[in-house]
Amino acid sequence: MSVGMAAPRAPFSCDPDRSRGRLVAEPPSRTRSAFRRDCDRVIHSTAFRRLKHKTQVFVFHEGDHYRTRLTHSLEVAQIARALARQFGLDEDLTETLALAHDLGHPPFGHAGERALDRCLERHGGFDHNAQALRVVTSLEQRYPEFDGLNLTWEALEGIVKHNGPLHQPIPVGIAQFNESYDLELGSYASLEAQVAAVADDIAYDAHDIDDGLRAGLFAVDDLKEIPLIAAMIGEIDRHYPGLDDIRRGAELVRDLISYLIADVAAEAAARLDRAKPMSPHDVRRHGAPLIGFSAEAAAAEKTIKTFLWHHMYRHERVMKVMREAERIVVDLFERYRNDPAALPPEWRDGHDGEGECARRIGNFIAGMTDRFALTEHHRLFDSTPDLR
Incomplete structure (x- = not known):
């Protein structure tokens, strides 16, 4: 199957008609699935709108063209839906988790998170995934019958476990909520959540390169110290000799996204073929992620992160x-x-x-x-x- 082609619903996907339900019972919608309803609630939340003016890397007034948490979340959702479509997963749940994954981030990106973590050190610290759970279960106050968004169990599970099972010490907020509503913190999350997590990695690797180039923190040719990137730049230069650096950078970002999506698709297909899960329960109890990069791409992705750490995130200007x-x-x-x-x-x-x-x-x-x-x-x- 080619990348982007829709597969029939897979038996290991989350089925909205078999959802474990909501903390506060609600009549089903006549026009939307349970997971589509979740996604719409995230999109219409005030917390989601505020992502427009929350830092990804650059503070909002440094320029209109840099990513914010909102544009990053939209890009993650696009990549996540493309992967979900290929594997027959529920696209609405996948989109919900992609759009909600940064709802708990404070202002000023990771700098704000570090500062709040220090301020709250004696009271359990600060964790953005735990904060996202607070947002969707209590801090949003829009509905007459409950606080939060009253999302499905599958959406809440994906928000707290998209990066894998949680082990002690479990962040304050998640641990407290789990006492009253068991999210099975020791197991892996659904494939929809795993897809959202890897889409986050793909999006911020590629788009932080794009923003770093735009900000002049490094040049296209500086990226040649990364073997995978050097090969891609070589191909671009062969196909488009004399191309200006703005277009070289844009083409590089497209090529990198395409490479990483194709790699995840091939690697996940191989893992699923070996594991043969027949239900979301099988996915959760598998004991290892079923969505991820191949060993080769994971090594390359780690090299990209190292480059960005030294040349962007730790740049003196930033x-x-x-x-x-x-x-x-x-x-x-x-x-x-x-x-x-x-x-x-x-x-x-x-x-x-x-x-x-x-x-x-x-x-x-x-x-x-x-x-x-x-x-x-x-x-x-x-x-x-x-x-x-």
């Missing part, structure tokens, strides 16, 4: 902005903790203990966009970093 962004998050947390009146009325501490108060402040900050965090800091402090 690090300078991220250090200042961390300071903004810590400043806000300390101000709200010491002066609860600085919080909006609905977020102010009532009779909560210290830990609950700290988590409430963490939830408020985690929901901020980069822009709102800067605005709040400017409101509360005499001097705010420019983050440029």
